[in-house]
Amino acid sequence: MSEPANGNDGRPTRVTIREIAELAGVSIATVSRVVNGRGDVSAETRENVQRVVRERGYTVNRSARGLSAGRTGFVGVTIPKVHPVYFSSILSGAAEALSEQDMRIVLCPTEHEHDREVSLLERLMHGTTDGALLVLPEETNDELESLLNHGYRFVVIDPLKQLNERVPAVSAANSSGANQAVRHLLALGHRRIGAITGPNGWLATEERRGGYHAALASAGIMPDPAIEVASDFQIEGGIEAGGRLLDVAERPTAIFAFNDNLAIGAMQAARSRGLRIPEDLSIVGFDDLEWAQHVTPALTTVRQPLAEMGRMAVSLLTRLLDNQSFEALHVELATRFIVRGSTQRVSA
Amino acid sequence: MSEPANGNDGRPTRVTIREIAELAGVSIATVSRVVNGRGDVSAETRENVQRVVRERGYTVNRSARGLSAGRTGFVGVTIPKVHPVYFSSILSGAAEALSEQDMRIVLCPTEHEHDREVSLLERLMHGTTDGALLVLPEETNDELESLLNHGYRFVVIDPLKQLNERVPAVSAANSSGANQAVRHLLALGHRRIGAITGPNGWLATEERRGGYHAALASAGIMPDPAIEVASDFQIEGGIEAGGRLLDVAERPTAIFAFNDNLAIGAMQAARSRGLRIPEDLSIVGFDDLEWAQHVTPALTTVRQPLAEMGRMAVSLLTRLLDNQSFEALHVELATRFIVRGSTQRVSA
DNA sequence: AGCATGTTCCGGAACGTTTCGGAAGTGTTT
DNA sequence: AAACACTTCCGAAACGTTCCGGAACATGCT
Structure with missing residues (x-):
């Protein structure tokens, strides 16, 4: 009936749906329906309410809505x-x-x-x-x-x-993306293609591994466990894993890193061993993070949307x-x- | 008194403070005080309530709290x-x-x-x-x-x-950070130090510019507008601005980029002109983003916390x-x- | 005994919204 | 003129908390 009791904090009391209803000369139920775009309200009333809402800068109190409506x-x-x-x-x-x-x-x-x-x-x-x-x-x-x-x-x-x-x-289409990446390497004549995978058991890892193996198989190549090392999707891990891969007896001519972080790590590992990219070693990543096109050389990679x-x-x-x-x-x-x-x- | 009316949606009705109060044999108010860690409740009651809360997995409804308490x-x-x-x-x-x-x-x-x-x-x-x-x-x-x-x-x-x-x-301490960066370049013997700034008018830009100019002044060097170009803190902008800087008549021997993005852009611009970093051109960035230590060469930069x-x-x-x-x-x-x-x- | 002082707890009024059931008002049909 | 349908609106009951004012009880002091 009378004005709502306030003056509790220093916080200014906000404009409520009740205020809008009074100013627009309708019930709060009607204001609610207008604000939420539900039917059951004439064009005239709707516009009037919307005008008042705009004038007073009313916005719905999400806590109250959450309580009442459940959403x-x-x-x-x-x-x-x-x-x-x-x-x-x-x-x-x-x-x-x-x-x-x-x-x-x-x-x-x-x-x-x-x-x-x-x-x-x-x-x-x-x-x-x-x-x-x-x-x-x-x-x-x-x-x-x-x-x-x-x-x-x-x-x-x-x-x-x-x-x-x-x-x-x-x-993302991990398997087909990986497949495409490895086929690209195969098409470039690479036969010994190493991989730096993510953590074993992770779905993304296993799917990409599947695509990698399938592409190798299509070229009649058996995967060699010696040049397939697991890592953690981090740059540091890529450096370490890349190093292991490059120190193997019969060094791969290309590395498929299961994400861009690993790829950039592998690039560092290669460089620290005096290998040039891409002349001595080709590298493919996965993700296409923002900086992938800005490293040197720019990273060939599988873009994940x-x-x-x-x-x-x-x-x-x-x-x-x-x-x-x-x-x-x-x-x-x-x-x-x-x-x-x-x-x-x-x-x- | 009786059970609360429910069965509205398929959504299961959640456990409420009222339920906890009944189970613990106390009032709603007491449960609230326990949950919010306020005083005015005996150790015995507190523990009892906490036990029930734990058993039923009660968590406060933030919407209701927001409505009631204002926070x-x-x-x-x-x-x-x-x-x-x-x-x-x-x-x-x-x-x-x-x-x-x-x-x-x-x-x-x-x-x-x-x-x-x-x-x-x-x-x-x-x-x-x-x-x-x-x-x-x-x-x-x-x-x-x-x-x-x-x-x-x-x-x-x-x-x-x-x-x-x-x-x-x-x-961040933009001014002193920039000052330190430029002093470092000066200490390395650089005299012609260009800058790629951020958007003119931005506080970060102006403060870093201040530090840059101050450091130059301390070495008795007048800033040369010809080698101070504004950009947008993006990599692309850095490539463009870096190019402008390097095509100037008397080329700078060092560039202070006002952030890491600009620095990496400048590195690309330099490389595309056949300049080696750091042999032919020193570059300093600002931010120390994650990849700054992983580009080649690793970026000297000002770390922003x-x-x-x-x-x-x-x-x-x-x-x-x-x-x-x-x-x-x-x-x-x-x-x-x-x-x-x-x-x-x-x-x- | 009477009284002040604490401690621990409770009742109930907000908080601002949504929404259900229904009430007016206006046509349309029988 | 009664019956019905439709549109547009309203009243009021939730929703689950917090927190104020005060009740009940115990304790210590005079």
């Missing part, structure tokens, strides 16, 4: 503590797609929270976010599926393991949140092979 | 659409510091929202976030101060303009939110000069 407009994104640029590309794609629907990203560092079962995700969802994007999640298949059964909505980006068909995921993966994940999630049905829960985005200066026809 | 536990971070790795370093520092206090970052893309005056920030604060971190904000001094007067809490990271004393900000800037900003913001008073609203973090392989004593 907060927030999407949680778990952030792995590796590969900042890989991650930020995905992030910017997702953020862009989300802001189109007036939704926002909540960052959820996944530090030491893996003590209690699925505690992070439970916390994530409970009154905080409508859904989540899980980047490189360490949760097991069972954990993820149990989450799914609890009614949580999320989509996995770049799964570490082969996921159950029911959990939505988006990834990271931002697009973020956007696609958002699109899947949105449809999940709207309870729409799905034709395919697993989406694999195409990669693109980019030839630059780090590969060359094998020298006689 | 949401969310901090908005505006993201400029440039320099992903620069930005992600700041972000990870801030995220880390915030998660220690169980607060979260909400990402706020600042695309085309600059139409209506301060609309982004108003939306940001209104029931959504407790405060904000503004990275490289394009808002004017007046806008920021008006926000401040409206009771908004925020801290600026890396301001673009000289800010009013009243608006809290954290930045980006993650620390994020943490510091959070610390300032936290104190602002707690209404604590301040000794200094402007914090400048020290930079560190790092000598690597891209600089060398000037050749005779």
